[in-house]
Amino acid sequence: MPETKLVSNRPTGKTKKLAREFYERSTLQVAKEVLGKHLVFHHPKGKISARIVEVEAYIGSNDPACHAARGKTHRNSVMFGPGGHAYIYFIYGMYHCLNFVTEPETFPAAVLIRAAEPDEGLEIMQTNSPDKKLSALLSGPGKLCRAFGLSRDQSGLDLTKNTLYLERRENGRIEIGKTTRVGIKDGADKLWRFYDKKSSAVSPLRKFRN
DNA sequence: TGAATGATGCGCT
DNA sequence: GCGCATCATTCAT
Numbered sequence: 001m002p003e004t005k006l007v008s009n010r011p012t013g014k015t016k017k018l019a020r021e022f023y024e025r026s027t028l029q030v031a032k033e034v035l036g037k038h039l040v041f042h043h044p045k046g047k048i049s050a051r052i053v054e055v056e057a058y059i060g061s062n063d064p065a066c067h068a069a070r071g072k073t074h075r076n077s078v079m080f081g082p083g084g085h086a087y088i089y090f091i092y093g094m095y096h097c098l099n100f101v102t103e104p105e106t107f108p109a110a111v112l113i114r115a116a117e118p119d120e121g122l123e124i125m126q127t128n129s130p131d132k133k134l135s136a137l138l139s140g141p142g143k144l145c146r147a148f149g150l151s152r153d154q155s156g157l158d159l160t161k162n163t164l165y166l167e168r169r170e171n172g173r174i175e176i177g178k179t180t181r182v183g184i185k186d187g188a189d190k191l192w193r194f195y196d197k198k199s200s201a202v203s204p205l206r207k208f209r210n
Numbered sequence: 211t212g213a214a215t216g217a218t219g220c221g222c223t
Numbered sequence: 224g225c226g227c228a229t230c231a232t233t234c235a236t
Contacts, residue, residue: 056228065228067228070222074221075222089220090219090220091219091220091227091229092217092219092220093217095229097228140230141228141229183227184227203229204230
């Protein structure tokens with residue numbers, strides 16, 4: 001968890017950055033409210049941002065699909081810490097997934113960021129990704145991390161600092177769709193996947209119930 | 211248009 | 224060794 005030294009070009013004064021209190025609440029609540037927020041990453045090559053449109057909740061040791069279900073390990077230890085940190089893990093030999101740790105310290109839970117709409121830093125993302133089409137750049141958790149250049153090296157980053165964080169840039173309501181989570185075996189009954197119904201950037205439709 | 215599969219490497223039993 | 228919070232490709236309908 002290196003604290004990358006990068007200069008923030010965020011304007012001083014009134015900040016839109018979400019604070020610790022946003023994350024240290026009920027995971028389902030945080031998951032729904034993350035929709036429409038902007039994910040910002042100060043990549044070594046420049047600023048990248050995207051509007052989050054699809055998430056999933058993984059909640060505590062009683063959720064069999066949650067990485068914390070079988071206790072604390074080196075990999076998942078970030079989830080047991082305070083909310084407002086990044087939990088990034090390596091999966092399927094070639095992809096990474098980005099999560100925001102939620103709930104107060106010792107309660108292991110997180111929100112998986114599954115898809116977003118590209119905003120700033122398009123060229124950087126296109127350089128990082130073999131995909132050139134904007135619509136496909138961030139439409140899936142593995143692709144999102146690849147385009148952003150996020151890996152385990154960034155796991156544990158404090159989202160209240162200036163490298164990786166969330167911003168509130170819009171007001172108004174979002175029409176939220178609710179389905180089962182993708183790609184899991186246990187806990188598949190829970191409707192803990194949330195997405196912006198108006199967005200076309202959600203991950204490819206597989207077999208969702210609603 | 212949807213199901214099946216291979217790629218690829220780490221974390222944990 | 225086995226399984227995995229994925230994705231792109233291949234093959235069948």
